[in-house]
Amino acid sequence: MSRFRVLIIDDEEELATTLVERLAYRDIEAVYALDGISALAKVVARPYDVVVLDLKLPGISGEVVLHRIKAQFPHLPVIMITGHGTPHGHEAEKPEGAFDIVAKPIGLDALIEKMEAAVKKHE
Amino acid sequence: MKHTKRPMPAVLPELKMAENKNVNQPDENRPSGPFGPPLSPYGRLRRFSGLLTSLIALIPLAILTIINYHQDTDAYRAENRYAISRILSNTKRTLEFVLEERRSALSFILSEKTYEKLNTNEGLASTLQNLKNSFGGFVDLGIIDSGGIQRSYVGPYNLAGINYRDQGWFEEVILRGVHVSDVFMGYRNFPHFVMAFKKEKPGGDFYVLRATLDMELLTRLIYNLELDRRTDAFIINQNGIIQTPSVFFGGVLERARFEVPPFMMDREVIDERLEEGQWLTTGYAYISESPYILMVMKRLDRPFWHWVDHRADLLWFLGISAALILVVVFYSTTYMVNRLKESDLKRARVFHNAEYTNKMATIGRMAAGVAHEINNPLAIINEKAGLLKDMAEHTPEYPQKDKTLIQINSILKSVERCSNVTHRLLGFSRRMEVQKENINLADLLKEVMGFQTSEIMHRNIIVESSFAPDLPSLESDRGQLQQVFLNIFNNALAAIPNGGRIEITAASINSGEIAVTVTDNGVGIPEKDLKHIFEPFFSTKGEFGTGLGLSITQDIVQKLGGRITVNSTVGTGTSFIVTLPLKTRG
Numbered sequence: 001m002s003r004f005r006v007l008i009i010d011d012e013e014e015l016a017t018t019l020v021e022r023l024a025y026r027d028i029e030a031v032y033a034l035d036g037i038s039a040l041a042k043v044v045a046r047p048y049d050v051v052v053l054d055l056k057l058p059g060i061s062g063e064v065v066l067h068r069i070k071a072q073f074p075h076l077p078v079i080m081i082t083g084h085g086t087p088h089g090h091e092a093e094k095p096e097g098a099f100d101i102v103a104k105p106i107g108l109d110a111l112i113e114k115m116e117a118a119v120k121k122h123e
Numbered sequence: 124m125k126h127t128k129r130p131m132p133a134v135l136p137e138l139k140m141a142e143n144k145n146v147n148q149p150d151e152n153r154p155s156g157p158f159g160p161p162l163s164p165y166g167r168l169r170r171f172s173g174l175l176t177s178l179i180a181l182i183p184l185a186i187l188t189i190i191n192y193h194q195d196t197d198a199y200r201a202e203n204r205y206a207i208s209r210i211l212s213n214t215k216r217t218l219e220f221v222l223e224e225r226r227s228a229l230s231f232i233l234s235e236k237t238y239e240k241l242n243t244n245e246g247l248a249s250t251l252q253n254l255k256n257s258f259g260g261f262v263d264l265g266i267i268d269s270g271g272i273q274r275s276y277v278g279p280y281n282l283a284g285i286n287y288r289d290q291g292w293f294e295e296v297i298l299r300g301v302h303v304s305d306v307f308m309g310y311r312n313f314p315h316f317v318m319a320f321k322k323e324k325p326g327g328d329f330y331v332l333r334a335t336l337d338m339e340l341l342t343r344l345i346y347n348l349e350l351d352r353r354t355d356a357f358i359i360n361q362n363g364i365i366q367t368p369s370v371f372f373g374g375v376l377e378r379a380r381f382e383v384p385p386f387m388m389d390r391e392v393i394d395e396r397l398e399e400g401q402w403l404t405t406g407y408a409y410i411s412e413s414p415y416i417l418m419v420m421k422r423l424d425r426p427f428w429h430w431v432d433h434r435a436d437l438l439w440f441l442g443i444s445a446a447l448i449l450v451v452v453f454y455s456t457t458y459m460v461n462r463l464k465e466s467d468l469k470r471a472r473v474f475h476n477a478e479y480t481n482k483m484a485t486i487g488r489m490a491a492g493v494a495h496e497i498n499n500p501l502a503i504i505n506e507k508a509g510l511l512k513d514m515a516e517h518t519p520e521y522p523q524k525d526k527t528l529i530q531i532n533s534i535l536k537s538v539e540r541c542s543n544v545t546h547r548l549l550g551f552s553r554r555m556e557v558q559k560e561n562i563n564l565a566d567l568l569k570e571v572m573g574f575q576t577s578e579i580m581h582r583n584i585i586v587e588s589s590f591a592p593d594l595p596s597l598e599s600d601r602g603q604l605q606q607v608f609l610n611i612f613n614n615a616l617a618a619i620p621n622g623g624r625i626e627i628t629a630a631s632i633n634s635g636e637i638a639v640t641v642t643d644n645g646v647g648i649p650e651k652d653l654k655h656i657f658e659p660f661f662s663t664k665g666e667f668g669t670g671l672g673l674s675i676t677q678d679i680v681q682k683l684g685g686r687i688t689v690n691s692t693v694g695t696g697t698s699f700i701v702t703l704p705l706k707t708r709g
Binding site for chain 1: 494495499507510517538549
């Protein structure tokens with residue numbers, strides 16, 4: 001029985017699939033989407049406890065995807081990831097409505113901590 | 124103000140060169156000020172323009188002064204010539220009149236009275252008495268026969284019977300019928316002169332009427348002129364013997380120390396000459412029907428001093444005007460050159476800042492692009508390695524599990540190092556966006572030191588940092604602060620030798636501010652340079668420094684509401700202390 005379900009949205013397939021596999025090792029069920037449209041389809045199709053969303057996506061941008069998700073599921077927490085972040089600067093880049101933001105390369109343990117915090121807060 | 128129009132690049136190198144030279148070595152060829160210290164280009168400009176303006180203002184004043192001096196001197200001399208000429212003509216007329224009057228009186232006596240009447244003591248005495256009463260100056264009278272014997276005599280001396288036959292004047296009377304003598308002492312022993320007239324007697328014989336006149340008669344005439352102490356009037360004879368006392372040349376019968384002026388009939392002659400820097404104006408006139416020459420002399424004040432005395436008001440005016448001109452020129456030149464310098468510096472600084480900002484913006488954009496592009500593959504490497512680690516850890520009997528984990532950890536560490544670099548680059552690129560945010564100063568200092576890690580390692584430099592644990596965060600501009608400390612660290616690194624030491628401390632101070640101290644054990648800064656180090660274009664790095672680093676650093680710190688100070692001892696090291704407020708105003 002997984003602890004919670006997470007949808008990972010990132011255009012880097014290698015990264016997304018690897019994350020899915022690693023989360024599985026930690027009893028977290030993860031699903032990935034490579035672009036905004038398929039992500040939105042997936043988020044509607046099944047309920048998720050938390051979404052991890054890349055800011056920079058081909059087609060619809062991460063920010064737009066965030067707003068669409070939030071419009072439909074206001075209580076679904078979304079954690080943003082950014083390749084542009086710095087230890088100090090990424091806070092400024094966090095779009096409104098996002099639960100948190102983490103910089104690439106991702107520290108998996110830190111990400112899991114944030115996901116747990118998000119899930120806990122919205123239970 | 125031609126200089127303000129000069130294109131920037133022409134100004135900068137010149138300024139830089141001048142300032143750098145000043146610091147590194149005294150340049151023998153540089154023009155120096157009047158009291159030694161070398162002049163900057165602005166000093167030269169100030170001196171040149173001050174000199175030029177002063178000259179243009181003062182030269183016409185000086186020319187007018189010289190013209191006035193000459194006019195005044197000429198007028199002074201003309202005035203003196205006129206005064207002498209007046210004295211000469213008046214006195215000549217008076218003297219000629221006095222002599223003529225007495226000559227006429229004696230002629231009249233001879234024509235009116237017979238020899239027999241005159242040649243008695245009573246007759247002669249009454250005649251003398253009449254002459255004394257009517258004219259004055261007569262001392263005695265005598266009748267001399269054609270043999271030269273004084274037949275009768277009236278006067279204060281006992282001169283009857285004296286023989287004058289061999290005397291020059293007696294011969295002259297015989298020849299010319301009349302004689303007026305030079306002044307002499309004679310038997311009477313006081314200065315007197317003689318008038319003698321020949322009178323034919325019926326039958327071919329003749330006799331001579333001789334009158335002695337006191338020279339006092341003529342002396343008083345001159346005395347009555349009441350001349351000032353610079354003016355001398357006196358009579359000489361044609362041999363240059365003084366006949367009436369002279370102020371300049373001595374008493375009666377002394378020889379005058381100048382040449383007897385040549386004869387001029389009925390004309391006054393005025394002559395001027397310089398004698399020991401003093402003008403001496405001399406006038407003379409021959410007194411007709413006598414051996415006398417009337418001399419009038421006037422010593423003039425030295426013309427310059429006369430002018431100074433005479434035109435004191437003008438000189439005061441000149442002096443005050445000149446002083447005023449010099450003061451105004453000095454202050455206006457200083458003001459203008461300072462304004463020029465300020466504007467040059469301002470432009471140079473703006474120029475440098477713009478260039479720097481531009482450069483940093485370009486670097487920032489590039490850094491951000493590169494960092495972003497690297498972060499994505501880095502994230503994949505990170506996750507793939509993480510997955511391998513997960514697999515190794517979760518799979519029992521994983522072949523060479525320990526060795527694999529060591530390799531994977533090594534990959535993860537390298538990824539972390541890479542990500543530190545990219546994060547730093549991204550953080551640095553953000554300095555362009557001016558914004559205030561809460562800053563943990565300790566983190567910021569570590570981050571800035573991070574840029575120097577490789578240099579610090581290669582040069583074996585020891586960096587010791589101690590940050591107070593209760594250091595509050597401050598609200599300021601991250602990028603600007605990074606630039607400030609980057610500059611200070613760069614200076615510290617440049618100052619120390621390999622194996623040197625840099626200490627960084629940050630702590631709250633009483634005023635509620637945070638003080639960051641960066642201390643190196645480098646060469647130190649000489650005291651004479653210390654007061655200049657925050658000035659633009661001042662550099663101790665020779666041609667390698669722009670001389671703007673600390674100037675800009677100080678600018679930024681002040682803009683952020685803080686201040687920067689420096690302590691240094693040559694041979695011991697230098698401390699820069701940056702004090703920052705917790706909240707930047709404005």
